[in-house]
Amino acid sequence: MSGYGEAILVMLAINIVVALAGYLPLAAGQLNLGIAGFMAVGGYTSAYLTSAYHLPMGVGMAAGAAAAGLLGLLVAVPVLRTSGIYLALATFALGQVIQAAFLNIEAVGAAAGYPVKPYAGFTVVLSVAFGVLVAVLLLSRTRFALLLTATKNDPLVTELFGVDVRAIRVAAFSLGALIAGIGGALYAHHYSYLEPQNFNIMLSVYIALYVLLGGTQTVAGPIVGAAFFTLLPELLRAGSHWRFVIFAVLIILVMAVRPEGLITGALARRLRFGKRREAAS
Amino acid sequence: MSLLALDDVGKNFGGLVVVKNLSFTVEAGQRVALIGPNGAGKSTVFNLITGVYPLTSGRVLFDGVDITHLPMRRRIGLGVARSFQNIRLMGHLSVVENIMLGQQPKAGGLAALLTPYRLMPRHRWIEEARAALDEAGLGAYADLSVDSLPYGVRKRVDLLRAVVANPKMLLLDEPAAGLNERETEDLHDALMAIAAKGVTLVVVEHDMHFVDRLCERVVVINFGEKIAEGTMAEVRASPLVREAYLGGDATVGAGHA
């Protein structure tokens, strides 16, 4: 494959991972606008452990994921006391705080940035991303996924059926943070250089858009959303400098026509039904 | 010992007194109606029994346990299930999945939560949910999304979801509201069948003919206070009840039934 093709696929793979990170809390109805912060935690943790302690990259990435997940767990309890726009603001602020923290940690280069040693090539990035995708797909076939949707739909009724809705929300948020940590670690080891600016609020906003545009009801949603955002600008590249305008207009159009995202549960069911009917006839 | 006992229960919303000094009991296996004019506090009483709102004063006992301060998610485990006046199904889930939410109280712990049942052919949960739907005559709707269902069917799914949880007591908030004659008749039969299995029913309902046929005992509240209790005939004879309903839209006193 051409270098260009590989570069696009790597970008797509990382974007799908972070879209899945944003998808899990959103599946329970909670917008995390601080995903970039959790990516930073995962990326810097892995980079630091592999450089300073010469740990293997796999161990570094696992530690990065664990650190991001743990931070998610720690902040989930206070942060998830809020909801709606306040939750978005709280997670937004959290992302800013994390970015600011890395701007000041000398051990990882502070504002000057931090070179990352072990290189994660095309195969590593795609394999890890594939692993994450399979894990999330498996999770989406469980009762946990059912309860995520129920929680988003009607937390009160979900609670009345014996579900600890707060625990479900905390789990979704922390798992999302953990996956963001993996995404950040992949980013760090592939692009071999970390700067706090890489993990700014625009990245968090984009990740949220991947999911909202793709749809929050099925795993296909964030994948389609990430693909849309990764590939479309490339396809439009040939066009002109108007491509960002065209891109923005397309986003607005999609959200106007399909406010629940490109892929909805009903659409997925209809597709599945269609298959079954074809098979029957 | 009664299955359910409200002991001097009170509920204020800010300065508004919505339930006041309310005591009544429900015996296991009984079919009891809780009636009263609009705004009397009937739905609020259900919300207090299920823990949706904390009590301002008094106690609620269920099956010998003081559940006054029990978190609401623990109550279904003791056997309290309910329906809502405005149907509250999960619009993003299919009908089968809504029924599966009803299985949740007996589904088990973390291992059950993380079992990828949707990848397992003929998994017990799905089979049981489909069987329950088939038995209720709702099998044809199993894979549809609930938002696409007609109102009467949504109400039946809502009821079934609560029944699947195997409650000892079912609290039904206006189960017959909005149903046509045929559907009301079917609902009556369905509820009698549920009661025959030993489930205690507490029904809030404005359709007095329906209440009269279904329930053995009636508790009447007005402005959150109990004003009468007994058989339908006894309650109808009460001057307090006649007064409460005078000018109201329901017609207990006038004997609409």
Ligand SMILES: Nc1ncnc2c1ncn2[C@@H]1O[C@H](COP(=O)(O)OP(=O)(O)OP(=O)(O)O)[C@@H](O)[C@H]1O
């Ligand atoms: N969460 C709340 N906050 C404030 N007031 C409330 C709340 N819930 C109910 N009320 C008030 O309590 C009173 C009783 O309401 P409730 O819904 O229990 O009546 P109801 O007997 O079920 O009436 P209906 O027959 O119309 O369903 C009403 O005046 C209502 O406005």
Ligand SMILES: [Mg+2]
């Ligand atoms: Mg009511």
